[in-house]
Amino acid sequence: xxxxxxxxxxxxxxxxxxxxxxxxxxxxxxxxxxxxxxxxxxxxxxxxxxxxxxxxxxxxxxxxxxxxxxxxxxxxxxxxxxxxxxxxxxxxxxxxxxxxxxxxxxxxxxxxxx
Amino acid sequence: xxxxxxxxxxxxxxxxxxxxxxxxxxxxxxxxxxxxxxxxxxxxxxxxxxxxxxxxxxxxxxxxxxxxxxxxxxxxxxxxxxxxxxxxxxxxxxxxxxxxxxxxxxxxxxxxxxx
Numbered sequence: 001x002x003x004x005x006x007x008x009x010x011x012x013x014x015x016x017x018x019x020x021x022x023x024x025x026x027x028x029x030x031x032x033x034x035x036x037x038x039x040x041x042x043x044x045x046x047x048x049x050x051x052x053x054x055x056x057x058x059x060x061x062x063x064x065x066x067x068x069x070x071x072x073x074x075x076x077x078x079x080x081x082x083x084x085x086x087x088x089x090x091x092x093x094x095x096x097x098x099x100x101x102x103x104x105x106x107x108x109x110x111x112x113x114x
Numbered sequence: 115x116x117x118x119x120x121x122x123x124x125x126x127x128x129x130x131x132x133x134x135x136x137x138x139x140x141x142x143x144x145x146x147x148x149x150x151x152x153x154x155x156x157x158x159x160x161x162x163x164x165x166x167x168x169x170x171x172x173x174x175x176x177x178x179x180x181x182x183x184x185x186x187x188x189x190x191x192x193x194x195x196x197x198x199x200x201x202x203x204x205x206x207x208x209x210x211x212x213x214x215x216x217x218x219x220x221x222x223x224x225x226x227x228x229x
Contacts, residue, residue, distance in 0.1 A: 033216065042221045043158075043204065056216065091157060097215055102148050105157040 025094030
């Protein structure tokens, strides 16, 4: 298994631009999580999906952030418009809900908004 | 809601020293507990987990953790650290919300090992 796949690995964009981060969970996993990691705030859960349905988006910082999971093998996190304070590493993770065995994390997307 | 506290933000040790990183959680019921490690520039990886049974859990790379229910603690230990253990360590607890499960992470402890 290739693990959780995130793209791009690095993204540098100008303030005001739209940014789309992508995630492919492990095949067979039915839960997907988006986290943001910064030095100041640590690891924050933004949103998570169970069977493609958003369960809890209370961690999404503001309306500029949106996430979708159109099918079991793909999710996107979109920021529009982006701001410098959105600069962070964004991790996607997946797991099988019926078996709470911990998450498998992707390698992350390092986003820099200038 | 669950919360996880890691009181040590940065720990500096010499090689071969013993390690103990503290972790306390808030929930008094049945819990699932985890320790994750993040090596520099990498993603989080599962070190060990506790669901039930023996409160002393063995993980990878010589790490272990002890679940003490009366103290709401799940401290991570290693008898002799190596330079390659330099990383950030996250304690985490499972929370069930609306029939689905999510993991809450602590703020992390950065471990630096002097060669």
